[in-house]
Amino acid sequence: MMNLGIIKPDEVVKLLCARLRQERLSQQMTQAEVAARAGIGVGTLSNLEAGRSVAFDSVIRVAMVLGRLNELEQLFMPRLDSLDDILRYEQGAQRQRVKRKSDNA
Numbered sequence: 001m002m003n004l005g006i007i008k009p010d011e012v013v014k015l016l017c018a019r020l021r022q023e024r025l026s027q028q029m030t031q032a033e034v035a036a037r038a039g040i041g042v043g044t045l046s047n048l049e050a051g052r053s054v055a056f057d058s059v060i061r062v063a064m065v066l067g068r069l070n071e072l073e074q075l076f077m078p079r080l081d082s083l084d085d086i087l088r089y090e091q092g093a094q095r096q097r098v099k100r101k102s103d104n105a
Contacts (some may be wrong), residue, residue, distance in 0.1 A: 029066075
């Protein structure tokens, strides 16, 4: 597994799009089949596999079709390693905005 923390964002996009394409091929599905099941256009799927910008909703739809939604569910899970983390998370969930830091901080 590659350490995604030490590469550039465009390299992450290229890597993930290649993985997506490989997953589709390993399931022996054409772009047309995946697109139809995901409710998106073939061009959208082609753009996604090529690393071009598509709606995040399209990424989720394709992940669902390929049976890979569990990986996306882990994407922004809170890191709750202590009781303080849990309390801070619960308090943060009630707030709608983060306070700006002053210039003196």
